[in-house]
Amino acid sequence: MLANDLRAIHPEAILAEKLERNELTLEIGADWIVPACMFLKEQQKFTRLSTVTGVDRYPSEPRFELVYHLHSVERNERVRLKCRVSGEEPEIDSVTSVWGAANWYEREVFDLFGVRFRNHPELRRIMLPDDWEGHPLRKDCQVTGPRV
Amino acid sequence: MSDSDIPGVTATLPETEARETEARPTVRRMTLNMGPQHPSTHGVLRLQVELDGENIVRCMPEIGYLHTGIEKEFEVKTYQQGVTLTDRIDYLAPLSNNLCYCLAVEKLLGLEIPPMAQWTRVMLTELTRLNSHLVWLGTHAIDIGAMSVFLYCFREREEILRIFEMYSGQRMMTSYFRIGGLALEPPRGWQQRIRKFIDVFPSRVDEYEDLLTNNRIWIGRTKGVGYISIEDMLDIGITGPMLRAGGVDWDIRKAQPYSSYEKFDFEVPTRKDNDVYARYLVRIEEMRQSARIIQQALEGMPSGRWTADAPHIVLPDREKMKTEMEALIYHFKIVTEGFRVPEGEVYQVVESPRGEVGYYVVSDGTPKPYRVHVRGPSFGNLQGVSRMVEGTLIADLIAAIGSMDFVLGDSDR
Numbered sequence: 001m002l003a004n005d006l007r008a009i010h011p012e013a014i015l016a017e018k019l020e021r022n023e024l025t026l027e028i029g030a031d032w033i034v035p036a037c038m039f040l041k042e043q044q045k046f047t048r049l050s051t052v053t054g055v056d057r058y059p060s061e062p063r064f065e066l067v068y069h070l071h072s073v074e075r076n077e078r079v080r081l082k083c084r085v086s087g088e089e090p091e092i093d094s095v096t097s098v099w100g101a102a103n104w105y106e107r108e109v110f111d112l113f114g115v116r117f118r119n120h121p122e123l124r125r126i127m128l129p130d131d132w133e134g135h136p137l138r139k140d141c142q143v144t145g146p147r148v
Numbered sequence: 149m150s151d152s153d154i155p156g157v158t159a160t161l162p163e164t165e166a167r168e169t170e171a172r173p174t175v176r177r178m179t180l181n182m183g184p185q186h187p188s189t190h191g192v193l194r195l196q197v198e199l200d201g202e203n204i205v206r207c208m209p210e211i212g213y214l215h216t217g218i219e220k221e222f223e224v225k226t227y228q229q230g231v232t233l234t235d236r237i238d239y240l241a242p243l244s245n246n247l248c249y250c251l252a253v254e255k256l257l258g259l260e261i262p263p264m265a266q267w268t269r270v271m272l273t274e275l276t277r278l279n280s281h282l283v284w285l286g287t288h289a290i291d292i293g294a295m296s297v298f299l300y301c302f303r304e305r306e307e308i309l310r311i312f313e314m315y316s317g318q319r320m321m322t323s324y325f326r327i328g329g330l331a332l333e334p335p336r337g338w339q340q341r342i343r344k345f346i347d348v349f350p351s352r353v354d355e356y357e358d359l360l361t362n363n364r365i366w367i368g369r370t371k372g373v374g375y376i377s378i379e380d381m382l383d384i385g386i387t388g389p390m391l392r393a394g395g396v397d398w399d400i401r402k403a404q405p406y407s408s409y410e411k412f413d414f415e416v417p418t419r420k421d422n423d424v425y426a427r428y429l430v431r432i433e434e435m436r437q438s439a440r441i442i443q444q445a446l447e448g449m450p451s452g453r454w455t456a457d458a459p460h461i462v463l464p465d466r467e468k469m470k471t472e473m474e475a476l477i478y479h480f481k482i483v484t485e486g487f488r489v490p491e492g493e494v495y496q497v498v499e500s501p502r503g504e505v506g507y508y509v510v511s512d513g514t515p516k517p518y519r520v521h522v523r524g525p526s527f528g529n530l531q532g533v534s535r536m537v538e539g540t541l542i543a544d545l546i547a548a549i550g551s552m553d554f555v556l557g558d559s560d561r
Contacts, residue, residue: 020492020493021255021256021492021494023493023494023495025493047382047383048382048385049385050385050495050497050504050506050523051506051508051521051523053508053521055510055518055519056519067508067521069495069506069508069523073382073396073398073403076403076404078495078497080495099383099384099385100380100383100384100385100531100535101383101384101385101528101531103531104527104531112219125212126211126212127211127212127215127560127561128212128215136217136220137219137220141220143220143221143223143224144224
């Protein structure tokens with residue numbers, strides 16, 4: 001239902017939808033994330049952004065999955081949005097203009113995955129020191145073994 | 149009496165200095181670094197505060213000092229080993245995190261948890277809530293200047309930690325909830341121990357209230373302080389008691405019940421004032437409601453097994469393992485390899501003492517999670533610091549951030 005409402009306004013936005021274990025996932029084209037979020041917040045009352053995170057699908061392409069968990073207090077519903085971006089110079093539009101909460105979550109994804117967010121007010125590392133090299137949550141970042 | 153009446157004091161500034169201040173009004177601003185080591189931040193949080201006299205013009209929180217890479221570490225541990233990591237995220241609410249992680253993985257597995265384990269989980273999670281709120285109340289009161297409340301709160305907290313020790317052998321990092329149920333059978337005599345505690349606890353809450361609720365200094369320091377609008381809170385991701393102190397009646401235990409919370413009778417306290425005092429009242433009332441839940445769990449505790457009937461996931465009893473071939477094989481498989489979890493992803497949320505805890509678990513069908521993301525409530529709450537304190541007085545900063553009740557391990561992970 002949610003997907004159909006979104007399709008009515010932005011026909012190309014949704015690439016796939018699935019309902020698994022009672023959780024709705026909408027796969028959104030990376031270029032459509034801001035209009036889709038705007039629609040879900042303004043028209044569908046998803047007033048809260050619960051979290052934004054990433055999944056590294058290395059070595060397959062497009063490599064990074066960005067996962068947005070939205071929540072509506074009023075409707076008592078949750079929805080998961082997913083975008084895939086390529087591994088080379090991963091970039092996507094920031095949703096900070098929709099929810100203020102996105103600010104730190106996107107900084108965290110930038111810090112740990114190295115995905116850049118366009119139009120983010122202050123895109124810099126949040127967890128690691130500013131002079132840290134690399135992005136630890138990427139799958140090609142090793143956990144054990146000698147330091148190279 | 150003005151300054152000019154005192155002999156020898158001139159009220160006007162020398163001409164040049166006066167002109168300079170007029171031309172550059174921002175010159176008097178001072179930047180103050182509060183933290184990373186500051187007793188009232190209860191951890192390593194740094195607040196860069198820009199001051200104009202005593203007014204806060206800008207407040208920039210800086211986190212990450214406690215980042216330990218827990219999310220990465222999940223990926224090299226088996227699902228069951230991951231439980232121990234969840235304890236270490238939030239040292240005041242380890243069981244809430246245990247519960248959320250276990251529920252997420254159990255949802256992936258499609259595992260049915262016996263009622264006895266579910267009720268014990270509810271009871272212990274509520275004890276965790278008491279534990280966390282007690283530490284919050286004690287330290288928050290000390291920050292504001294009420295010394296003695298701390299001692300009262302820690303008296304009860306000590307008893308809760310002893311109960312945790314009796315259950316799991318550990319006071320803080322309990323890891324008592326495991327995927328598939330509980331780690332051990334509840335200890336002998338737990339009923340008497342919990343009854344003894346819960347019988348006196350409501351009167352102890354009265355004691356805290358006697359010390360604070362009508363205390364003029366307490367009211368003066370907390371009423372009307374730390375206001376942030378509901379729209380801002382929802383926008384920035386603040387959850388839990390803070391949101392309820394603004395009047396939003398949203399508690400995950402009621403809205404999306406888990407672990408049979410729907411079978412318990414309790415109320416979700418809310419207030420309208422949206423200040424530090426309202427947050428205090430909400431948490432005090434939450435303690436009373438938690439005590440009610442524990443009372444109900446104690447009286448209605450179902451009998452039965454404490455682990456699910458899933459031999460490929462839950463370790464067999466010691467006796468069986470030594471006498472039955474089948475059990476020995478399962479034991480060997482679980483210990484050496486772990487169990488496989490079907491492919492998929494879940495996002496499970498629970499109401500921790502601080503707000504919405506969320507675990508996003510992605511499985512690729514192997515015995516180790518492909519990705520685990522933790523949505524810590526402190527992370528979301530802390531993001532709202534700037535909006536809450538900007539434009540207020542520096543003296544109210546401590547009261548305001550104290551009322552957020554954050555744990556830095558939870559926000560930095």
